[in-house]
Amino acid sequence: MNTTNLTVSPLAGALITEHFSIGQHGLEIGGLAVGDLVRQFGSPLYLYDGATLRRRYRALAAALEGFADVYFSIKANPNPHLAAIFVEEGAGLEIASGAEYLLARRAGCTPRRILFAGPGKGEAEIDLVLRQGVGEIHLEGFDEIEAIGRKVSAMGLKQDVSLRINPGRQAQGGAMRMGGKASAFGIDEELMPEAVEALKRFPGLRLKGIHLFAGTQILDAGILLEQWRYGLELAARLAELADCPLGSIDLGGGLGIPYHSGEATLDLEAIRTGLPQLRAMKAANPRLATAEMLVEPGRWLIGPAGIYVSALRSVKMSRGQRFLIADGGMHHHLAASGNLGQVIKRDYPIVAPLHLDQPVIDNTSFVGPLCTPLDTLGRQTALPELKTGDLLAVLQSGAYGLSASPVGFLSHPMPAEVLVENSLARLIRPAGTFDAPLVNMSEIPRSWSHAAQ
Ligand SMILES: Cc1ncc(COP(=O)(O)O)c(C=O)c1O
Known part of the structure; x- marks a missing residue:
């Protein structure tokens, strides 16, 4: 053969x-x-x-060199032995639950390199990451600003946070489109001024940056670059509203891979070619110039x-x-x-x-x-x-x-x-039953308390 x-x-x-x-x-x-x-x-x-994981991480990191840092979105595959390879290569990890936090730590990721995004974060999960340390928490709504703000104050902490923004424009071309419509994810772009005001009530929350995630399975480099350009535009608006420089701009994941005949492969060279323009746009704005840029793909890195x-x-x-x-x-x-x-x-x-x-x-x-x-x-x-x-x-x-x-x-x-x-x-x-977790879930207590109580 x-x-x-x-x-x-x-x-x-x-x-x-x-x-x-x-x-x-x-x-x-x-x-x-x-x-x-x-x-x-x-x-x-x-x-x-494992060699494919390393090769893909290196290819993406090289294409984005001098523009953005690569985080692996662990939801794409939460096996810590796989995430550990990306961590070894230099990636940070994006998580969306308390258990993913434990998996990220088990993968050897330092807390500083973990970003916690995702809607509906539970109290026990928030508690866990605040106690053990986390790079950034991405705030997805006004309730979260309030809940995490109170918790941080009660614990006497300062915590870096980003606002996840639901963009007003739809990113065309991805299989799952997350911009330009009503969404459970992030704060609507038009509510950014209110979100900035809400943050001011909690001095323990340090506004570090902005997070966007507008779609997944994007195979067209031009669409991705346009999304990133729009992300920079939104970042500039947020920095102006907050009247402070941003420390991080998370452009999301969404890089696609071909699954079906006729589908293209995402052209990394075309992405590389489009980056100088974005870099210039960022450098021209003193409030964005020193921000760390990052992307957080899952599928592209590991699929x-x-x-x-x-x-x-x-x-x-x-x-x-x-x-x-x-x-x-x-x-x-x-x-x-x-x-x-x-x-x-x-x-x-x-x-x-x-x-x-x-x-x-x-x-x-x-x-x-x-x-x-x-x-x-x-x-x-x-x-x-x-x-x-x-x-x-x-x-x-x-x-x-x-x-x-x-x-x-x-x-x-x-x-x-x-x-x-x-x-x-x-x-x-190991093969086995579906209830054999790879981390100790008792670290995330199950509890219920009602707001009205
Ligand atoms: C916030 C966030 N970041 C990153 C990803 C990873 O997306 P992808 O695997 O398409 O790169 C997702 C996927 O849903 C997500 O919700």
Whole structure:
């Protein structure tokens, strides 16, 4: 088998060439045969290549050098062993819950390099990060200004905070658009003056900067640059309203990766080319000139590094249609089933790792073991003749995979997660039940108190 006679889709072929290798026994990740890894760790299984994580971090950091620092949005994949690689490379981490804070710390991230964003922060989570330290808290609404402001005063602290702003203009082109409409995320752009006034009531809250996140899965460099330009414009308005220089400008994540045939790859070179203009815009404003810029992508950094592998349990014909029924499905990979917010359900790149050069049969359905037609990972997919025990691999599965899936549904065991680095495979989450956390959740007490009490 080699890359010249593959029968996989053009996108899968391009991804294999860029991120994987092909050996005597088919697809390899980090130089190890996928078949051997499944034999060793069982199926289903998530596999990640540490070298790809490092390569992607370095490529993005190099493209943005002198413009913005890179934070990894840990929600894309909260396994601390993976986040630890980014931390080792120099990334900060963006978190959105108390448990993500514990995961970030477990990944070796210093508190100063952790940003806490996300709506509806709980009292126990706020307490945890304030007690243990956090770089910035991103305030998403007036309630949060009040609640965190009071807490900080009561604890006698000074805490750096940023205002997360819901921009008034829609960022076109992303799959999920978060600007220009009513939103639970951030403070509406038009309410910035009130937010600045509200902050003044709490001297313990030090306004450090602004945070924007206008959309995800953006594949067009021009759209991203335009969003960042608009972010700088908003930052200038905020600095003027607050009448102080800003210390940080968080431009959000949203950098996309191709999942479907015909989708482009985000052009880092085009981004690099657009940066001098943004740099000049920032330098020209004395209130922004010294601010640290940062981006906080998840998907782009980790998506291509991971694959989800399952084994065939049954091959069945029904009224002329071939069904491949595997031991894994949407309970481990909701996004690949098209049920994580996708408007149109289209297949992720799927390959049979042991049969990459075999003639394919079109119109195959690749489904999981759940009793619902939603549990379909491949629709009308071209896949070779396969039999029970053969493997199927979903590429581009490193982001929003396991942790974004209904792992308890039908109570199948959790898949293991394995990290391959330097030709060694390391179990980074054992297979098991879905309730085995990787951190001690008792650090975040569960309590309820009602505002009216
Ligand atoms: C505040 C925030 N930052 C970063 C991200 C990461 O987005 P992406 O994985 O698209 O880069 C998200 C995703 O929802 C987010 O809500």
